[in-house]
Amino acid sequence: MKQIKVWDFATRLFHWLLVTLILAAWYTIENRMIEQHELIGHALLGLIIFRICWGFIGSTTARFTHFLTSPLSALSYLKASLTLNAPHSSGHNPAGGWMVIMMLLIIGFQLLSGMYANDDLGFSGALSDSITKDMSDTFTQLHAINFNILVALIWLHLVAVFFYLLVKNENLVRAMFSGKKPVNQINPQDQLNFKPLLQAMVCLLASVGLGFWLMV
Numbered sequence: 001m002k003q004i005k006v007w008d009f010a011t012r013l014f015h016w017l018l019v020t021l022i023l024a025a026w027y028t029i030e031n032r033m034i035e036q037h038e039l040i041g042h043a044l045l046g047l048i049i050f051r052i053c054w055g056f057i058g059s060t061t062a063r064f065t066h067f068l069t070s071p072l073s074a075l076s077y078l079k080a081s082l083t084l085n086a087p088h089s090s091g092h093n094p095a096g097g098w099m100v101i102m103m104l105l106i107i108g109f110q111l112l113s114g115m116y117a118n119d120d121l122g123f124s125g126a127l128s129d130s131i132t133k134d135m136s137d138t139f140t141q142l143h144a145i146n147f148n149i150l151v152a153l154i155w156l157h158l159v160a161v162f163f164y165l166l167v168k169n170e171n172l173v174r175a176m177f178s179g180k181k182p183v184n185q186i187n188p189q190d191q192l193n194f195k196p197l198l199q200a201m202v203c204l205l206a207s208v209g210l211g212f213w214l215m216v
Ligand code: HEM
Pocket: 022, 025, 026, 029, 037, 038, 040, 041, 042, 044, 045, 110, 111, 112, 113, 114, 115, 116, 117, 118, 119, 120, 123, 124, 125, 126, 140, 143, 144, 147, 150
């Protein structure tokens, strides 16, 4: 079956860096490595800033306008999915589009609450000097609660990906590595444009710079 490019390199790099850094954030806090935890958090901050920019200026399938639909059409897409009648999407489907927004919001709050948090042992996040210790303690609790919400969302994400693989016979994971989907699994009406890699890398470097600038 002929394969068509749907994901640019920047979006795929973003995804697998995101997975690696979230695992690293979890590992470092489990092992009480708070300085490394903060460094990873600020790298993640840069990555999320990059993804938001890329959602406006990036390749077609990375753009918010390409995958954001009304919540109602996401619901009717979900209903059609259960009866296996949903149409193919070249990039994110309408329900997946909302999953991306939820991920960005929940990870964004994890980063914000981390920057206001403290560990009661002398460490405090980059923004915590601007609030009282009580408020910082509240953010530390919110940071812990929000992490559990993020983990639940990640499980839901994995269930969706494996539903596609096992029930619909669509390997979205391979597409997130190779960037390509079989021609019969895309929307033929889509005109896909891809932005130069250099543009993505300049945007990524600037975003990571901004993420670390907030730390110092
Ligand atoms: C700017 C980035 C971040 C900063 C400054 C930061 C800071 C902190 C601090 C101060 C604590 C409290 C440690 C303690 O109570 O001893 C903490 C805990 C934690 N952080 Fe972060 N964090 C950041 C990002 C993240 C991210 C991105 C994740 C995961 C996606 C994460 C996951 C956790 C977890 C799981 C805990 C333990 C919560 C618990 O007490 O159960 N953090 N972090």
